[in-house]
Amino acid sequence: MKKGYRKERLDRGIKARTDDIFAICSPREIAYIALPRFIVIGALLMFPLLAVLTGIYWQNVLIITCTIALLALSWDLLASAGLVSLGQALFFGAGAYVTGFLSHHYGWPPILSVPAATVTGALLCTMLLYPVLRLRGIYFGLITFAMPLLMMRIVEATKILGGTEGLSGLAPLPGMKVELYVIITVTLVCVFGFRRLIDTDYGLVLRAIRDNDRAVMAGGINIQWYKTQAVFIAALPATFAGAFLTHHYQFVGMPAFALEYSILPLTSVIIGGTGSFAGAMLGAFILVPLSEVLRAFGTLRVVIYCLILLVFAIGLPEGIFHYIQRKYYQFERLVPVEEIKK
Amino acid sequence: MSQDLILKVSNLAKNFGGVKAVNDVSFELQEGEALGVIGPNGSGKSTLINLITGFVKPSGGRIIYRGENITGLPPYKIVSLGIARSFQMAKPFYNIPVFKNLIIPLYSSRARKLKGGAYGDRDEAAIHFLEDVGFERDSQVPYKAAGALPHGYLKRLELARCLTLEPDLIILDELFSGMSMSEIASILPLLAKIREEGKTLIMVEHRLRELFRVVDKAIVLNFGGKIAEGTSGEVMDNEEVRKAYLGSEVLSGA
Amino acid sequence: MIETVLIYGLVNSVTLILTAIGFSLTFGLSGIANFSHGGLYILSGYSAWMMMHYIGLPFALAAVLTVIQVGILGGLIYRAVIMPVRGIVLSEVVATFAVGVAILEFFRWRGFVTYDFNLPLFIKGSIGIAGVFIDYQRLFIIGIGLMLAVILWFFTHHTRIGLALRGMAQDEYTALSLGIESDWAATLSMALGAALAAVAAIIILPLGIISINMGYDVLLLALAVTILGGLESTNGLIVGCFILGYARVITGTYLGPEWMEVIYLAAIVLVLVVKPSGLCGKSKELEERV
């Protein structure tokens, strides 16, 4: 008989619970749960104050990161209701063009046009997607994939909204620090808000639609209407991101519907992990800065993303966030086992 | 008399491609009655239920519920009129606790009286309904993930989901299938109680002996068509029904 | 005018069929939405070009080799990338798309972006039909397209393998119990789809230059016609291609080329509003077995 060791994983005591309900007892345990959240919030809120260290370049990167994080959050909420979107660019572009239109033609200041574009854009997208909400899974995905690209063609062909040139010289936002705080706040509110929302009974209904829509129908719920609401709510952060970035660049054009606004959020969620919202955000905070670092590689960097994406989609389907979370709530120890020789 | 009529199905039909899953079926149901639907496998029983509850759009015919034409209405509207159903294949929401499964029907417009929230009155109501179908409040079972439930409990959960909607007409698709004799025995009093409350019942069933302890009369389907209707004795003695079931042990067991 | 529309509409429609048929076939046979379709299409073009210019093979041989090689690659993609995530639809799409984009962007990085990259025509020259001049290559496309459609129809309806694949698509469990292995069937369907993409590339690309962005367009077109015609339905694909093909040519001729893409979006949106499962879709999502 040979002695060997085996890793044993145990859940930490805090979550001694019945699947869903758990009680917290001591300050230490509260800290154990709250600390990761406060570190993230604190770090993000500190960032704009550290301009000396980060420089304007990384501040810009943070804005783009938050934009992609918002798109990824939007994706994750849709996916929670069983709607897998492959075209987040649709929402992004809608928000971008509405604010561009309001700002260019009516001279609305960003403080009005961004909120207006967020809501109107989300409404427009919801109306556009309403007829295809009955389709499930891949069917919905295929259609959302095609939509933004076709929108791009429409703008190109009809020359509305500035056509290929786009609308430039839009009103700027009032300064870097304000910009940063606005987008950071919105991102944090979205992450925690969505996490809260999906835990309520309303969120439960959405998740149930994803799991077994027939049972939800038999429960007397109009799933079409709930999906419509989910699309509208999920569209909000994405249209906001579009509107915000439009004023950041003071320009809106066909690239607002570009493929990268569909791919980057999706990649973020795959890297970070679906269903937790925090994973979506974490994914964006890994992916976007990484892509800045890889900028020197030219278009090879897109190939590198794709490989990363493949590795995660195949190798770690649960995503980084769930992995870390699992490790954080577990501890491992080695226990001796006796190997039986044949 | 006619005000007691709760459901009137006339000439209902459904074709799937070339298959006539339900073919020209008519029957009537009085308030408080219990009707059995029997027939060999693939005879269109589930399809009939799907038609009545709006899960499948009929190719022809009419369904009148309390004088109102409900043909082709979407499921949620039919539920809100007071018709609840269970599924032949009990598929719960696997990853959420058992009692949370009932939150979904409790969230429907028909049952939306409760406030609820993260852990609110709705949970209390859910556990109450679970108790009604024989779950024990203080055991671990109602708080476990629904995917871990044994089959018998899944069927009870299906039944609880129907009751949560406080329906007037309950339609149960093969509630007894896959249940042991003792499990069925423990559910029969529950069904009797439902009937005492004055609710109308439609039960699709293969277990005829148990079925006829609940229902007063039954209709028999074969190849989508109705071939007989009547009380247990009438149905069993019918020549055509015997032929339809020929060789199947169901009837000989009954 | 009307003759031009008729003939070029036909050319356009058949081109669409050829472009999309690989995608549609794979989807219909195994339910895999192969998002590397566009990447494989462009890869085929460059691969034939490289065989001709680096190794000096004649075009015909390069073409045949390319079709075989891309077909094998398709099967390999299934084995290496899709099989580990089979059944998780999102991961399938993401994984194949990653492969497609990786192929396209790799070529962009290697500098395959100039005007030097084009394939020779099979047959040079043109002919006048009813007063409309049309080059032989386009006639050739029509011929090949129709021939392929017939062969595929025969393959899926009358050969053992084809029937097995279709059985698989309709009812995986029954097929399994009949001894058809699903991974094998899916590998074959991916290989076939990829080979068809290569065939399309080799006979369509000679009409212009090979460009990376066309890879994305091809995927989009394939998606658009499959959505329009109804997913999973081959008849739908053909109907969808003819509608779009003619719609494009008609609007291009009478309204001006800038309207071509718009009409075609309008058609898709219209169909989706009226019948979300597409023209010939079976609307599976609404009438499922309980």
Ligand SMILES: Nc1ncnc2c1ncn2[C@@H]1O[C@H](COP(=O)(O)OP(=O)(O)OP(=O)(O)O)[C@@H](O)[C@H]1O
């Ligand atoms: N969505 C569908 N598409 C095509 N055919 C269907 C569909 N649903 C049911 N059918 C067919 O309709 C017929 C009746 O099926 P149904 O499920 O109603 O039978 P059943 O009486 O409930 O059988 P069982 O006792 O096995 O539950 C069968 O031949 C079945 O194949």
Ligand SMILES: [Mg+2]
């Ligand atoms: Mg049945």
